[in-house]
Amino acid sequence: MTSALWDLARRARQATSDRELGFLLVNDSLTLVPFRQAALWLEDEGVWTLSGVVQVDANVPYVQWLDLVARHLHALGYEAGQAFTAADLPAELASQWAHWWPEHAIWLGSSAKGLSGAGIFLRDIPWTDEEKVDLQEWAEVWWHAFSAMHRPKMVRFSAWRQACSRLLLWQDGLVWWRQRRLQIGIALLAALLWPVQLTVLSPGELVPAHPTVVRAPLDGVIDVFHVQPNQLIKSEQALFSFDEIVIQSKLDVSLQALATAETDYRQTSQMALTDMKSKTQLGLLVGKVEERRAEIEYLQEQLTRARVLAPRAGVVLMDDPSEWIGKPVSTGERILRIAALDDVEIEAWVSLADAISLSPGDAVTLYLSASPLSPVSAKLRYMSHEAVQRPDGSYAYRVRALLNSPTSHRVGLKGTAKLQGGWVPLSYWVLRRPWATVRAYLGF
Numbered sequence: 543m544t545s546a547l548w549d550l551a552r553r554a555r556q557a558t559s560d561r562e563l564g565f566l567l568v569n570d571s572l573t574l575v576p577f578r579q580a581a582l583w584l585e586d587e588g589v590w591t592l593s594g595v596v597q598v599d600a601n602v603p604y605v606q607w608l609d610l611v612a613r614h615l616h617a618l619g620y621e622a623g624q625a626f627t628a629a630d631l632p633a634e635l636a637s638q639w640a641h642w643w644p645e646h647a648i649w650l651g652s653s654a655k656g657l658s659g660a661g662i663f664l665r666d667i668p669w670t671d672e673e674k675v676d677l678q679e680w681a682e683v684w685w686h687a688f689s690a691m692h693r694p695k696m697v698r699f700s701a702w703r704q705a706c707s708r709l710l711l712w713q714d715g716l717v718w719w720r721q722r723r724l725q726i727g728i729a730l731l732a733a734l735l736w737p738v739q740l741t742v743l744s745p746g747e748l749v750p751a752h753p754t755v756v757r758a759p760l761d762g763v764i765d766v767f768h769v770q771p772n773q774l775i776k777s778e779q780a781l782f783s784f785d786e787i788v789i790q791s792k793l794d795v796s797l798q799a800l801a802t803a804e805t806d807y808r809q810t811s812q813m814a815l816t817d818m819k820s821k822t823q824l825g826l827l828v829g830k831v832e833e834r835r836a837e838i839e840y841l842q843e844q845l846t847r848a849r850v851l852a853p854r855a856g857v858v859l860m861d862d863p864s865e866w867i868g869k870p871v872s873t874g875e876r877i878l879r880i881a882a883l884d885d886v887e888i889e890a891w892v893s894l895a896d897a898i899s900l901s902p903g904d905a906v907t908l909y910l911s912a913s914p915l916s917p918v919s920a921k922l923r924y925m926s927h928e929a930v931q932r933p934d935g936s937y938a939y940r941v942r943a944l945l946n947s948p949t950s951h952r953v954g955l956k957g958t959a960k961l962q963g964g965w966v967p968l969s970y971w972v973l974r975r976p977w978a979t980v981r982a983y984l985g986f
Contacts, residue, residue, distance in 0.1 A: 544574070544676065546573045546574045547574055547676060547679060547680055547683075549573070550566070550570065550571065550573070550574060550680055550683070550684075551680075551683045553566060553570070554566060554683055554684055554687040555687060557687065557691070559691065560688060560691045560692040560693075561591075563684065563687055563688045563691065563692075564582050564590060564591035564688075565591065566684070567580070567582055567591070567661055567684055567688075568580035568581060568582055568591050568592060568593040568661070569593050569594070571663070571677075571680065574676055574677070574680055575663070575669075575673045575676060575677060576665065577663045577664060577665045578644050578664055578665045578666065579592075579593055579643065579644070579663075579664040579665075580592075580593040580661065580662065580663045580664070581593070581608060581612075581661070581662045582659065582660075582661050582662075583608070583609065583612040583659055583660050583661075583662065584657075584658070584659035585613075585616060585658040585659055586658070588600060588605075588609045589605045589608050589609055589612075590659070592605075604642055607635070607638055607642060608642070608662075610635060611631060611635055612660060612662065614631065614632065614635065615630075615649055615660070616651075616658070616660065620649040620651060620660070621649075621651060622649070622650050622651045622652075622660075622678050622681055622682070623648065623649075623650065623674045623675070623677060623678035623681070624648070624649045624651075625646065625647065625648045625649070625668070625669050625674070626647055626648070626649060627639075627645060627646060627647065628640070628643075628645075643664050644664050644665055644666045645666055646664065646665055646666065646667060646668050646669060647662055647663065647664045648662070648663050648664075648669050648674065648677060649662060650662070650663065650677060650678070650681035651681075652685050652689075655689070657685070657688070657689045657692065661681060661684070663677065733968060734967060734968055734969040735967050735968070735969070736967065736968045737965045737966070737967060737968075738965065738966065738967075738968050738971050739962050739963070739964070739965055739966075740898055740962070740963040740964055740965070740966045740970075740971060740974075741960055741961065741962050741963065742892060742896040742898055742960075742961050742963070743896075743958055743959070743960055743961075744890045744891055744892045744893065744896060744938075744941070744958070744959050744961065745890065745891055745956065745957075745958065745959070746888055746889065746890040746891075746906075746908045746956070746957055746958060746959030747888070747889050747890075747954070747955070747956045747957070748886055748887075748888060748889075748908070748910075748918070748949075748951055748952070748953050748954065748955050748956075749886070749887060749888070749889040749953060749954075750859065750879065750881030750882070750885055750886060750887075750953055751881075751885045751886060751887040751942075751944070752881075752882075752885055753859065753879040753880060753881040753885075754853055754854055754856070754879065754880045754881070755876055755879050756781060756850065756852075756853070756876075756877050756878050756879065756880060757873075757874050757875060757876050757877060758871040758872065758873055758874065758875045758877055759847040759850060759873065760784065760844055760847055760848065760873055761870075761871070761872055761873050762784040762785060762788070762789075762848065762870070762871065763784065763785045763868060763869065763870050763871070764782055764783070764784055764785070764866045764867055764868070764869060764871060764877075765783050765784055765785040765786070765867070765868075766782065766783050766867065767781070767782045767863035767866065767867065768780040768781060768782060768783070769781055769782070769858050769863075770858070770863065771858060771859070771860050771861070771862070771863070772857060772858065772859075772952070773857065773858045774855075774856070774857055774883075775852050775855060775856065775857070775858060775880070776852065776855050777852055777853070777854055777855045778851050778852060779851065779852045780849060780850070780851055780852075781850045781851065781852055781858075781877075781878070782850055782863075782866070782877065783848060783849045783850070784848040784849075784850075785848075786845060786848050789841060789844050789845050789848060790845065792841050793838065793841040793842065793845060796834060796837045796838045796841055797838060799834050799837075800831065800834035800835060800838060803827065803830045803831045803834050804831055806827055806830075807827040807828065807830075807831055810823050810827055850877075852880060853880070854880055854882075855882075856880040856881050856882045856883070856885075857880070857881055857882075857883060857953070858878055858879075858880060859878060859879040859880070859881055859953065859954075860877070860878035860879070881953060884948055886945060886948075886949060886951075886953055887920065887923065887942055887943060887944050887945060888906055888908050888918065888920045888941075888942070888943040888945070888959060889940065889941065889942055890906070890908075890940075890941040890943070890959035890961065891932060891938035891939070891940060891941070892925070892938055892939045892941055892961065893936070893938050894929060894937060894938070894939075895975070895978065897939055898961075898963045899963055899964065900922055900925050900941070900961060900963055901922070902921075902922055902923060902924060903921050903922060904921065904922040904961065904962055904963060905919070905920075905921065905922075905961075905962040906919075906920045906921065906922055906941070906943040906959060906960070906961050906962070907919055907920070907959065907960045907962075908920065908957050908958070908959045908960075909957045909958050909959075909960070910951060910955050910956070910957035911955075911956055911957045911958075912951075912955055912957075913951065913955075914957075916951075918945060918949050918951065919945070919946045919947070920943035920944055920945045920946055921943060921944055921946065922941065922942075922943050922961070923942045923943055923944050924941075924942055925939055925940070925941045926939050926940040926941075941959075941961065943959075
């Protein structure tokens with residue numbers, strides 16, 4: 543073995559990447575034998591390295607022609623160290639030889655297991671037997687180092703097929719229970735049957751668990767709001783007031799009507815002492831007086847109810863109060879809600895496609911958009927039996943979950959809720975949605 547071959551072998555062992563090895567083969571092999579051009583071709587990736595070129599462009603005509611030549615020679619089963627000329631190629635390939643290459647070439651095919659390719663060296667004079675031996679020895683050393691460092695790119699279907707075929711190839715000399723294909727099959731079956739927890743994701747929100755709804759106590763127009771959204775209030779604190787002008791004016795009219803009715807009653811009662819006809823009208827006048835008094839009591843009660851007080855302490859949940867001022871409302875119309883700070887739970891909406899079997903007590907986790915690193919844990923309280931139409935027009939099942947511990951997050955924060963159901967095989971977890979889609983379109 544020559545000193546040049548020793549030096550190349552040492553540099554191949556010290557190479558740190560497959561690209562460095564490729565450069566070493568097509569450029570530095572010149573210290574071993576003289577040549578004019580060299581190329582490295584891999585079956586799965588095409589032309590990989592060219593002498594004197596930093597990066598190979600697969601779209602140039604020379605590279606495409608070189609790839610066709612290499613695949614033709616590889617299909618003929620050329621051996622390492624076998625020389626060839628244009629006469630060994632088909633006419634359509636040989637016609638371009640003189641344009642790209644010198645007269646003589648040598649094929650240095652791969653001797654590494656599982657790696658198919660060749661190094662091609664070209665020059666103007668024939669290859670001697672001594673040079674063929676040196677190149678063949680160098681190619682064996684180089685392919686051994688390259689196969690240990692190169693990780694092929696799976697860019698073609700044939701590459702994937704060959705890799706799978708090599709992986710599932712029957713190994714001679716091993717008993718059947720130690721064959722790789724059997725081990726892979728058992729591992730794949732175990733993975734498909736591996737139990738995982740069935741989970742679904744749905745939009746969720748922190749909502750009050752038992753809010754107190756404040757409704758309009760009478761028909762009228764709201765005049766002023768005494769509280770603001772998210773304000774902490776005390777019990778019996780003023781919330782909002784209706785316009786009292788109409789009620790007060792009716793009350794004033796009723797008071798005057800009562801005074802008139804009482805005056806008529808007194809005059810008639812005095813005349814009844816001497817006039818029998820006036821005595822018969824006393825009962826009618828007493829009824830009018832009582833009617834006016836009842837009307838006044840009703841208006842006074844309405845005037846008292848025109849100023850709405852908070853039935854409990856808590857936080858005010860409502861929209862912009864300016865939208866309510868001057869707006870006519872009807873009796874029983876909801877104005878706002880009052881919720882306790884620690885009375886919070888999770889509300890989620892499970893879509894029809896994700897309606898898995900859930901039971902009370904199943905784990906629910908809410909990942910808030912405003913605080914994704916602080917999830918809120920809860921347990922399922924109930925899931926509605928019927929789908930409800932949401933504001934966006936879609937139908938979903940309402941889910942409520944009780945928090946496991948108090949949270950500092952405020953009511954109204956939204957996020958993504960993860961609902962955990964029962965345990966199922968991994969194959970069911972993967973194929974549940976695709977199989978449901980196929981059945982919806984094909985009916986089986």
